[in-house]
Amino acid sequence: MSKFPLLGMTLIELQSVAKKLGMPSFAAKQIASWLYDKKVTSIDEMTNLSLKYRELLKEGYEVGAYTPVDEMRSVDGTVKYLYRVGESNFVESVYIPDDGRATLCVSSQVGCKMNCKFCMTGKQGYTANLTANQIINQIHSLPDRDKLTNVVLMGMGEPLDNLDEVLKALEIMTAPYGYAWSPKRITVSTIGLRKGLQRFIEESDCHLAISLHSPLSVQRSELMPAERAFSIIEIVELLKNYDFSKQRRLSFEYIVFKGLNDSQVYAKELLKLLRGLDCRINLIRFHAIPGVNLEGTDMETMTRFRDYLTSHGLFTTIRASRGEDIFAACGMLSTAKQGENNKS
Numbered sequence: 413m414s415k416f417p418l419l420g421m422t423l424i425e426l427q428s429v430a431k432k433l434g435m436p437s438f439a440a441k442q443i444a445s446w447l448y449d450k451k452v453t454s455i456d457e458m459t460n461l462s463l464k465y466r467e468l469l470k471e472g473y474e475v476g477a478y479t480p481v482d483e484m485r486s487v488d489g490t491v492k493y494l495y496r497v498g499e500s501n502f503v504e505s506v507y508i509p510d511d512g513r514a515t516l517c518v519s520s521q522v523g524c525k526m527n528c529k530f531c532m533t534g535k536q537g538y539t540a541n542l543t544a545n546q547i548i549n550q551i552h553s554l555p556d557r558d559k560l561t562n563v564v565l566m567g568m569g570e571p572l573d574n575l576d577e578v579l580k581a582l583e584i585m586t587a588p589y590g591y592a593w594s595p596k597r598i599t600v601s602t603i604g605l606r607k608g609l610q611r612f613i614e615e616s617d618c619h620l621a622i623s624l625h626s627p628l629s630v631q632r633s634e635l636m637p638a639e640r641a642f643s644i645i646e647i648v649e650l651l652k653n654y655d656f657s658k659q660r661r662l663s664f665e666y667i668v669f670k671g672l673n674d675s676q677v678y679a680k681e682l683l684k685l686l687r688g689l690d691c692r693i694n695l696i697r698f699h700a701i702p703g704v705n706l707e708g709t710d711m712e713t714m715t716r717f718r719d720y721l722t723s724h725g726l727f728t729t730i731r732a733s734r735g736e737d738i739f740a741a742c743g744m745l746s747t748a749k750q751g752e753n754n755k756s
C-alpha cells in the first residue's frame with residue numbers, strides 16, 4: 413500500500429496528521445523542521461520524535477522525496493533535471509546559475525491545457541496537476557539546492573490552473589515553519605486565468621509575471637487561446653486594483669516575434685495598455701519549436717523596441733536565453749517522449 417508523503421504538507425496538515433496519530437501538538441512543528449529546515453529524506457532521521465511515534469508515522473506516511481532520474485547540462489552551465497511524478501509521468505526543472513544568483517525554474521503541471529501556439533509544453537497537452545509534494549520536491553531534491561537564491565514558476569504548466577497546490581507550495585517556501593524565504597525571491601508566471609488571478613494576488617505576496625505577448629486582443633487570442641476566456645484588457649483592469657509599487661513586482665513577458673509584434677505600432681499599444689500600472693516588461697527571444705511557423709526577431713529590432721519603451725517611461729529589459737542547446741529555455745520543456753517511452 414502506498415504511503416502519504418509528508419513533504420509538501422503545510423503546518424496545518426501536519427498538525428492534523430499528528431492529532432490523528434495521538435502525537436503531542438508540538439510534534440507537527442518538529443516534523444516541519446525535519447522536512448524543511450534539516451531536509452531529511454527518511455522518518456528515521458527525525459530523532460527528536462520518540463521511537464514509538466516514528467514507527468507509528470512510518471505505518472502510513474513517508475517523507476516522499478525523490479531525486480531526479482536524469483539530467484542534461486548546457487554549455488552555458490544550465491542544468492535540466494527530469495523528475496518522475498507518480499507512476500508514469502515526468503516533469504522537468506531547470507537550474508540556472510548566474511553571477512551571484514542561482515534560479516530554479518519549477519514546473520506546476522505535467523504538460524498544459526492552454527495550448528499557446530509558440531510553446532512546446534502546450535504542444536504536449538495536459539496530463540496531470542502536480543501535488544504540493546511534487547512541486548516542493550523539485551527544490552528539496554535538487555542537487556544544488558543550497559545554492560538557490562530564486563525560484564520561478566515558469567516551467568511546465570499553468571500555475572493558476574493548479575492554484576490550490578501551487579499556493580500550498582508557496583506557503584511552504586515562505587512560511588517561518590518552511591523555507592522562510594522572502595516572497596521577493598519567488599516569481600509566478602501566468603497567462604492570467606479568470607478563475608485564479610485575483611485569488612493568487614490576494615493569497616500570496618510573491619512576484620507576478622504575466623505572459624502578454626500581444627497588446628491586441630485579436631492577435632493575442634491567435635497566439636494564446638486563453639485570451640478568449642479572459643482578455644488582456646480585463647487582466648490589466650484587475651491588476652489596477654492592487655498596489656505593485658512597493659516590495660511586490662509586477663512584470664509582463666513579451667516574446668518578440670519577427671514581423672508580428674515587433675514594430676513601433678505594438679510598442680505604442682503596449683504603452684497605452686499598461687498606462688497607470690507600476691510594472692516592467694521583459695522581452696523574451698523566441699525559442700524555435702519544431703513545426704511552429706513563428707520566427708524570433710533580430711537583436712537589433714529587439715533593442716530598438718526596448719529602448720522605445722524605456723524612453724517612454726516603461727522600464728523594459730531583454731531576458732538572456734539560457735539552456736537552449738538542451739531544450740531547457742523558456743517554453744521548450746516537454747516530457748511527452750518520456751511519457752510515451754514509459755507506456756511501451
Ligand SMILES: C[S@@+](CC[C@H](N)C(=O)[O-])C[C@H]1O[C@@H](n2cnc3c(N)ncnc32)[C@H](O)[C@@H]1O
Nearest residue numbers: 530531566569570601602623665698699742743
Ligand atoms: C512555459 S511558461 C510557464 C508559465 C505559464 N504557463 C506562462 O505561460 O506564463 C513560461 C514562459 O515561457 C514563455 N514561452 C513559452 N514558449 C516559449 C518559446 N517558444 N520561446 C520563448 N518563450 C516561451 C511563456 O510565454 C512564459 O512567459
Ligand code: SF4
Nearest residue numbers: 524526527528531534
Ligand atoms: S506558455 Fe504557459 S500557458 Fe501557454 S501552453 Fe506554455 S505553459 Fe501553458
